[in-house]
Amino acid sequence: MSLQLWTHARVATLAADATEPYGLIDEAALVVEGEHLLWVGEASKIPADLLERCDVLHDAGGALITPGLIDCHTHLVYGGDRAHEFELRLQGASYEDIAKAGGGIASTVRATRAATAAELELASAKRLQALINEGVTTIEIKSGYGLALEHERKTLSVARALGGSHAVDVRNTFLGAHAVPPEYAGRADDYVDAVLQMLPVLHAEGLVDAVDGFCERIAFSTAQMERVFQAAQALGVRVKLHAEQLSDSGGAQLAARYQALSCDHLEWLSPAGAQAMATSGSVAVLLPGAFYFLRETRVPPIELLRKHGVPMAVSTDCNPGSSPCTSLLLMLNMACTLFRLTPEEALAGVTRHAAAALGLTDRGVLAAGQRADFVLWDVQHPAQLCYALGANPRIQTIFKGQPV
Numbered sequence: 001m002s003l004q005l006w007t008h009a010r011v012a013t014l015a016a017d018a019t020e021p022y023g024l025i026d027e028a029a030l031v032v033e034g035e036h037l038l039w040v041g042e043a044s045k046i047p048a049d050l051l052e053r054c055d056v057l058h059d060a061g062g063a064l065i066t067p068g069l070i071d072c073h074t075h076l077v078y079g080g081d082r083a084h085e086f087e088l089r090l091q092g093a094s095y096e097d098i099a100k101a102g103g104g105i106a107s108t109v110r111a112t113r114a115a116t117a118a119e120l121e122l123a124s125a126k127r128l129q130a131l132i133n134e135g136v137t138t139i140e141i142k143s144g145y146g147l148a149l150e151h152e153r154k155t156l157s158v159a160r161a162l163g164g165s166h167a168v169d170v171r172n173t174f175l176g177a178h179a180v181p182p183e184y185a186g187r188a189d190d191y192v193d194a195v196l197q198m199l200p201v202l203h204a205e206g207l208v209d210a211v212d213g214f215c216e217r218i219a220f221s222t223a224q225m226e227r228v229f230q231a232a233q234a235l236g237v238r239v240k241l242h243a244e245q246l247s248d249s250g251g252a253q254l255a256a257r258y259q260a261l262s263c264d265h266l267e268w269l270s271p272a273g274a275q276a277m278a279t280s281g282s283v284a285v286l287l288p289g290a291f292y293f294l295r296e297t298r299v300p301p302i303e304l305l306r307k308h309g310v311p312m313a314v315s316t317d318c319n320p321g322s323s324p325c326t327s328l329l330l331m332l333n334m335a336c337t338l339f340r341l342t343p344e345e346a347l348a349g350v351t352r353h354a355a356a357a358l359g360l361t362d363r364g365v366l367a368a369g370q371r372a373d374f375v376l377w378d379v380q381h382p383a384q385l386c387y388a389l390g391a392n393p394r395i396q397t398i399f400k401g402q403p404v
């Protein structure tokens, strides 16, 4: 098989065991075999026999190379938009007020149900392309605006189709327990029964890679979520949870009992919740876009997460209600500015730890054996990716060994 050699690069491997910050290697080389990395290190140390076999040579022109970015929490496939609610909030209504008055998630459910698969795909492809343009090579897409079998299926099928038509890997998450749909108003437990019926069907159709829920006073209780988690566990599907976003409901402890891949949002995470996440190895997915857009004032307890060694990921939460955001680079800046992550933590949050939040072990760092998903950037130092607001210094993306 032909081997590709990339030289004249600074590489930020983001490897967990690196001795240099960001795993930085000056004058680095990468050897790609097919869809994977065969060798990564200092160019001067490349074994002679390997060098001899490299028949395709690339000059990175001094670019910084990072792993392909991973957006590990999005609701990218939805119908309509919520610009009108944005206006209402500027007149004083709160996110919870709007949800209680039948707007919020319910209004996106109406628009998503009304849209055909083709319409959803067209609208969502634009958002996906914006993320790909910033170096995203893996993205998670949740359902949760269908809330009925045919519409959850439509959403998850569109997500799969987007993965097929774009140079990006899509991971599907079934978020049937996102909100109680209008036809089940006042009957949340009955709707949970319906979710338990949808899950095995969608799973059998190959549409579900993970299961998520919204555990909150305006959504589902821990007892209701536990039923969903039990059903996921019975199918051998890993779980995640929107937890402690607007209040401390003990969702993190529940999720930890089910070895959740991640707990997401976490503004109200308690010390006991952080301890539970550390024990279960769950990743804390931080969503500064939602924090910013909802004008939250309570920052996730970063110091507590650090103290317990809970890995932190950073994501867009791309959705029409709380984070209409299609820039993961902007999230890097906001994670640092609003949440006080270091740039190195933020970058690990969109690479290594984002992979872990999706249960993926073959990407997120640049090392031999990993997928050859990487990005060339027109910057000198990785901190510049976090520092700039609204810049996109991407030069080129390599996805599974091939230029995008």
Ligand code: NIG
Pocket (backbone or CB within 6 Å): 075, 104, 105, 108, 214, 242, 245, 290, 317, 319, 320, 321, 322, 323
């Ligand atoms: O992640 N928290 C729940 N779900 C979304 C918001 C959904 C919406 O408002 O449409 C979130 O913030």
Ligand code: FE
Pocket (backbone or CB within 6 Å): 073, 074, 075, 242, 317, 319
């Ligand atoms: Fe979300």
